[in-house]
Amino acid sequence: xxxxxxxxxxxxxxxxxxxxxxxxxxxxVALALASTEDVTELTEDHWxxxxxxxxxxxxxxxxxxxxxxxxxxxFSLKTIYELFPSGPAKGACKVAGLAKxxxxx
Amino acid sequence: MIIIYILTILSIITFLVAVxxxxxxxxxxxxxxxxxxxxxxxxxxxxxKYGGSRLxxxxxxxxxxxKDSLGELKVMVPEIVFLKGVWxxxxxxxxxSYPFHFALYLFIANIALFTLVTFLKLIGYDIFLSNxxxxxxxYYAIFIFAWTGSILGLIGTIRLLFSRTVDPxxxxxxxxxxxxxxxxxxxxYLTVFLxxxxxxxxxxxxxxxxxxxxxxxxxxxxxxxxYWHIILSLLFIAYLPxxxxxxxxxxxxxxxxxxxxxxxxxxxxxxNKKLSEQLNFPVSWxxxxxxxxxxxxxxxxxxxxxxxxx
Amino acid sequence: xxxKKIDIKVTDISKGQGVLVPIEPVDDVKLPPPYDKLxxxxxxxxxxxxxxxxxxGYIDGVIAVGVPKPQSEEEEQKLVxxxxxxxxxxxxxxxxxxxxxxLVLSMEHCAKCQTCNHDCPVYEASGEVExxxxxxxxxxxxxxxxxYVKPGxxxxxxxxxxxxxxxxxLISRLVELSYRCTLCRRCAQSCPIGxxxxxxxxxxxxxxxxxxxxxxKELHEKGTVQQLEVGSSTGMNSLVVKDNVEFIDExxxxxxxxxxxxxxxxxxxxxxxxxxxxxxxxxxxNPGAFAILCELAGIKWTLSSEAVGYDGVNYGLxxxxxxxxxxxxxxxxxxxxxxxxxxxMGECGHESKVxxxxxxxxxxxxVHTENxxxxxxxxxNSGKLNLNPERNYFPVTLHDxxxxxxxxxxxxxxxxxxxxxxxxxxxxxxxxxRNYCCGGxxxxxxxxxxxxxxxxxxxxxKMKFKQILDAFADEDLTSNSPKYVCAPCSNCxxxxxxxxxxxxxxxxxxIYYGGLVELIINAVDDIKExxxxxxxx
Numbered sequence: 001x002x003x004x005x006x007x008x009x010x011x012x013x014x015x016x017x018x019x020x021x022x023x024x025x026x027x028x029v030a031l032a033l034a035s036t037e038d039v040t041e042l043t044e045d046h047w048x049x050x051x052x053x054x055x056x057x058x059x060x061x062x063x064x065x066x067x068x069x070x071x072x073x074x075f076s077l078k079t080i081y082e083l084f085p086s087g088p089a090k091g092a093c094k095v096a097g098l099a100k101x102x103x104x105x
Numbered sequence: 106m107i108i109i110y111i112l113t114i115l116s117i118i119t120f121l122v123a124v125x126x127x128x129x130x131x132x133x134x135x136x137x138x139x140x141x142x143x144x145x146x147x148x149x150x151x152x153x154k155y156g157g158s159r160l161x162x163x164x165x166x167x168x169x170x171x172k173d174s175l176g177e178l179k180v181m182v183p184e185i186v187f188l189k190g191v192w193x194x195x196x197x198x199x200x201x202s203y204p205f206h207f208a209l210y211l212f213i214a215n216i217a218l219f220t221l222v223t224f225l226k227l228i229g230y231d232i233f234l235s236n237x238x239x240x241x242x243x244y245y246a247i248f249i250f251a252w253t254g255s256i257l258g259l260i261g262t263i264r265l266l267f268s269r270t271v272d273p274x275x276x277x278x279x280x281x282x283x284x285x286x287x288x289x290x291x292x293x294y295l296t297v298f299l300x301x302x303x304x305x306x307x308x309x310x311x312x313x314x315x316x317x318x319x320x321x322x323x324x325x326x327x328x329x330x331x332y333w334h335i336i337l338s339l340l341f342i343a344y345l346p347x348x349x350x351x352x353x354x355x356x357x358x359x360x361x362x363x364x365x366x367x368x369x370x371x372x373x374x375x376x377n378k379k380l381s382e383q384l385n386f387p388v389s390w391x392x393x394x395x396x397x398x399x400x401x402x403x404x405x406x407x408x409x410x411x412x413x414x415x
Numbered sequence: 416x417x418x419k420k421i422d423i424k425v426t427d428i429s430k431g432q433g434v435l436v437p438i439e440p441v442d443d444v445k446l447p448p449p450y451d452k453l454x455x456x457x458x459x460x461x462x463x464x465x466x467x468x469x470x471x472g473y474i475d476g477v478i479a480v481g482v483p484k485p486q487s488e489e490e491e492q493k494l495v496x497x498x499x500x501x502x503x504x505x506x507x508x509x510x511x512x513x514x515x516x517x518l519v520l521s522m523e524h525c526a527k528c529q530t531c532n533h534d535c536p537v538y539e540a541s542g543e544v545e546x547x548x549x550x551x552x553x554x555x556x557x558x559x560x561x562x563y564v565k566p567g568x569x570x571x572x573x574x575x576x577x578x579x580x581x582x583x584x585l586i587s588r589l590v591e592l593s594y595r596c597t598l599c600r601r602c603a604q605s606c607p608i609g610x611x612x613x614x615x616x617x618x619x620x621x622x623x624x625x626x627x628x629x630x631x632k633e634l635h636e637k638g639t640v641q642q643l644e645v646g647s648s649t650g651m652n653s654l655v656v657k658d659n660v661e662f663i664d665e666x667x668x669x670x671x672x673x674x675x676x677x678x679x680x681x682x683x684x685x686x687x688x689x690x691x692x693x694x695x696x697x698x699x700x701n702p703g704a705f706a707i708l709c710e711l712a713g714i715k716w717t718l719s720s721e722a723v724g725y726d727g728v729n730y731g732l733x734x735x736x737x738x739x740x741x742x743x744x745x746x747x748x749x750x751x752x753x754x755x756x757x758x759x760m761g762e763c764g765h766e767s768k769v770x771x772x773x774x775x776x777x778x779x780x781x782v783h784t785e786n787x788x789x790x791x792x793x794x795x796n797s798g799k800l801n802l803n804p805e806r807n808y809f810p811v812t813l814h815d816x817x818x819x820x821x822x823x824x825x826x827x828x829x830x831x832x833x834x835x836x837x838x839x840x841x842x843x844x845x846x847x848x849r850n851y852c853c854g855g856x857x858x859x860x861x862x863x864x865x866x867x868x869x870x871x872x873x874x875x876x877k878m879k880f881k882q883i884l885d886a887f888a889d890e891d892l893t894s895n896s897p898k899y900v901c902a903p904c905s906n907c908x909x910x911x912x913x914x915x916x917x918x919x920x921x922x923x924x925x926i927y928y929g930g931l932v933e934l935i936i937n938a939v940d941d942i943k944e945x946x947x948x949x950x951x952x
Contacts, residue, residue, distance in 0.1 A: 158824025
């Protein structure tokens, strides 16, 4: 797996740039991963989404349904795309340190 | 001449043994999982036309399956007679392949006609002798088939040789045997052609050879080119089943045993029993996730909870 | 030099180091405006140095599987031996009874006439790159078969079938190459002899997985292994799936104005519905629409909350017969335990193919299965739905999932439905059993590592994108008024989503995609708000 370096952050990521060891995630890592997603600054809105994703992931071991994410955070899908240009699954989940979604999703 | 007769017998035996053993080998293979490809022409109720199947019917298992064998013939006959598949998907190739194959059909038809003539002569009817109208028809049929066959065959041979050499799509995938096979078959056409233009009576001489063969007569006279034709034909007959050209009969299996094979697995049917036996075959695949040891069966492996992989 | 001009021979696969044919997007498959300028389309990512150091199997500059480099010569030698032993097993009754007969027939009778070539959307979209020719990888295996498996004099075999050198370079490249064909089997339809290059690719993948343990992790580790361990290839366990479906039910109830409630594990139900679990996570309106449909039709139906029972996917079909058997056996056991009359497969092509055809000879024949399209047509024919086609008054075209159409012969139900409910329905060309694959077949839609997504977009999926655009040629492709690609298959939907995203077709041309059941529910006149909400898609 490739090593990804950004400023002082050094993490292992998979072929799609998702974290290999999600337990190593911290806020610096989020910033580092955001830089690969055309997100230069993590605003409060970004964090709201990231925190929801992380909480859900801790509880259930996978990413939530996108519809659920919208409903629970109050953001429309469009807004989420504005915040994370490659979308909730490929963008937001990556920055939140979740593993790459699997199965036919 | 006797040597040729012996060669004939050997060649026919080799051909039959090779073909029959190949048929046995193919048909004794285990029943495979379904792998049909639509359109399947025996689907009834107008479905074959657009490629539909019984799975379009709700609760299909409660309905009678009607298999339309005529539908298969409707596909097979134009496929065999006109090489329809090649015509539709590869017209350039068809231009060479079709005359090449059709010429073979005509030659095979002549073998059948000569055999008939010989048989009739054996039981006392020499149909070429008298003013027998039936004999005349057969005579000219053979004559025309030989002429058309050898000319079409030669055209096909040249065209195929040309494509196989010039077209990189074909030349890249052609082994030495491809050229050899085309030349081999081409030589059969050429020798008949030369026989015909030599001004000798091809039909009568060949009929004499057949008669000589069954009576083991040494008093048969045929020209040199006829020897060539006959020897090459005999060698070819013995060689044919050992090549990919055995598709002339294995095509039956690729279509009927694979492409069109859609028999449902009904409990306690013959198929069902065969499959149960096969599920007891031992597995020895080596990848760790399979968990095989060479004795455990497919059934055991498919039903056990797999070991967590490390 | 463009990739198509590089002169490659079959034997070259075992020669040299590194990439054999560096591929580049070309415009041999021409897209209509505003997608007609190759230089304006998204590019093709090259592999990074890290990937180059890590993997073997370079054949076209793309990595789908990621074969780790052996660390020593002994390891390399062991891998070659392992391949050879797998090759023998592939041609043995015991280890490969499942496909032996068709495989041997395909090995021994190819006439090398290349009639199949132009049926392949990958070969066409690549501008006829040699290694993508449907017969290329087949020919490699064929030569290995004659050289190592078939008895006979080496000299005669060489004369008849040609030669090839077996080494690790060949094997690692062949691994990757066996994942450049979507197993759509369109080429097999045109073979005059009945040879099946799709099958040969399938068998190659099996050899790699079942003997050498090599398979894309999306299909194996994260796919079948996770499904058997956790319950679903998506990673959803029983609790999560119930929670998610409850959420969908609430959402749907809100949307339609009556209570939609999914029932779990109902013994003796008429129908056990098994969705592709990906639908629940990524396209919840699809299982939602199914629930509404069953509710409206008064069907006694249930979902299973048992592990594997709520996920119809079976990636084993794409690469591993043992994994295939394990999953299909679980599906059958669950249906038997619940005592349902039949399993109805959700809108998922490969699930339908496994449960409807392929798996039938593993599970014994006493579990009945019905595909979603037939099931839905039957409901519509029952007259229980109050349908108003005007509610679907937007252009609709239909994608034919290979597994449902070419492989199962389910061709007309979906069309008869669309003719009834979508007044602006138009066909793609070609369609029905001669359709083109979406480009995500055989598991590709879920594979995205390295630059494989770019490959799916530029090569395997380009023909489908062209077909979609051509189907809407009478509409304005520069206006974003909605046009709907109906793809009744999760895998195809994933691929079509990626294509539309990649080429920006939603923004530029208003092309949306979805399943069939959503269109049906959108036509139901008793529901106030439109079920399909283009703003949310």
